[in-house]
Amino acid sequence: MSRTVKSQPTILDVLKTFFFEEQVPFGAALARIFLPLMALIPMLMRFPRVRELYTTDGTPIQMFELFGQGEVLPVLAPGPAVMLYSLMVFCLVSSSIGWNTRFSLATGVTLYTYFNLLDAVGTMTKYSVIASHLMLLLTVSSCGNVWSVDEFLRRRRNPNSTFASRAAPVWPARLMQLLFAFIYFGAAITKIQTAAFFSGEQMRYWMLSNWNYENPIGELMAMWAPLLLVAAYVTCVWEIVFAFLVWHRRARFVMLGVGATFHIMTCVTLGLYVFPSICLSGYLCFARPEDIVAVRRWFRNQSFSLPFSRLALPQPPRWMPSAAAWSMVACLFAVTSIEAELRMDIFGTRRPEGMMELTEIDPEVAKERIYSEQPLREKDKVFSFHLGTASVGGQVANRRTEFEHGELLLAECNLNPPHEDMWVECSLQDEHQHQISSFGQFVTREMLRAHFTYQIDERIAPGSYFLVLHSAGEEIARRPFSVTRDETSVANAPGVYGN
């Protein structure tokens, strides 16, 4: 009896296939088209302020200074700095269209990283780091092989070339994919080390911060801690499993779908605009050739055609070398930028009326700000005070103002850290503000909330009441609520409180 022995691939074979399989680099090309443009958006916003942020005539604070290493990078005079900055802008644009792709990416990412490192306060963020990583990996990839000016010029020289001839080892795209796995795994570790993340407090305070752009949905969500708590666990679990499941053919779509949703949510809840744009551009490196084929097939099956599909592209003169043309345009752009920046005169030092003047402040206002050291009020130590009946993760999950006999009333007081050890009291008052009951509890400095529970039973007659929160003898918050009679219960049992 003969038996066919099928040899199992070794780990080395698997790794070779994983990193060195040859594919047409559609994914890397898509990332190349979108990522530099997304990275360019914040840099264009800074273009009028190059003198202030990155030159000897401004206030650059290098990343190295924040780490106590001093000024490691050279800080240039405004003229050369503006020239290099405009060269960076041009390189990012030419990377996106794939013109002198590798050189543009190499120059662009070098200058992009340099300028980000120069301004650690107002430019460098984690999205800059992610963009630098991705652009570095695009530089060593063959992302210019498809959908690029370089490819267009190459096809002019060799009209018989096919897509298959542009296949290249897939390892740069694999490293980009692995980068995301590392980022999410590292972010999960950070969250695990931040205890307040899993109770929702950290997200709440982030959503209420106005350090980023508008985030109205975030402000709404910030008041619902249980929602943040659930989101915290989902995020952390997804960040950990991403590295293991994103390679699976089907799970990949789930992982990337959740990731895209997560990044879009950071846009509306935290006011982050550039960060999700860069991450979603980077996600394009996960596209496989078969995905592109499927999308193309879908487009072909539609009855519409792109308006520019039949457009005759202009033919560049054959004698013009691409690199020389690129250099000429880059120089022209740089010189124009230097002139434009000079004319802007951002600090107004060359105005005919002289330098700008500082605004005088009312001495009373100035003295009040300088010398007033007002102690923290008791009411500012408390974030909120809510009533409800259900809890999730130890936090009130619903807001109620009406209760029936038989229900458990939960009163939750959220505190703003830091606070000292406190004694917090909660008193039940009737509609005429006569105190019915009162009890308190210690809230030690590490506690972020205190709970008071009331069994709404026959001892509390139907009517209107208040729950009043006190700290250090001061009234902090007052919440009205009403009790209605449960028709099935026995009315007016002995020992009825109030009214």
Place this chain on the structure above:
Amino acid sequence: MTRASRWGAGLFIGCYLMILSAGIIGHTLKVGLARNALSYFVVWDMFCGWQAYDQRLHFIAETSDGRYFDVSEPWGAFEPFGDVGRVHYDFSSRMLSKHIDHIVSHTAHDPFDCVYIVQECWPKQHNLPDSMWEKNFCGPRDKVSYYHLRAICDTQGVVMNLYPDWYQQQKLSSIADNPRVRHQARQSHSSFGVMYNPSTGSHSSHGPGLGDGLDFQAATN
């Protein structure tokens, strides 16, 4: 793909993955990343904590005749990530000196004696719009800003006095709000001997010995 280029690619892949792994391990175990700016490129701590109070900085210059000026960019502050000026993102206070020097040297004004840096803080629930405030907090909004002197600088921006920031001050106050701890802190005497020679076990005759050093508490008082 030639053999050499495959080896080169393999080397690049190996080094790159090792660097990323070092970032994760270093960040998880808190080793080997301190005082190295490049670690920022391999550590993914995008979520590193948010405070319960919002803050802004005010730079107030004082002249010898008792007039006060707002030391802020008359050409308009650069707002990098929203509608908050760049200097307010300087949580490490590294930019204070350069910021003052830059504005003072690029504007016309009377001579200043010094520049006060004042921190303004308020609880973050007051960032909610009015409609949400009414829905979530019964009663009118009663916002108070707390002002706290953070530093005093000369007109070149050189820091002459630097104080703990308001948030740190609140933490210290919350800990000091304990009579026993306060009493024990008063009893302690920190010392720092600079002239002790461990090889001979003797004190130098040129200065104070171990135990005779500076009393930091007294010094700071």
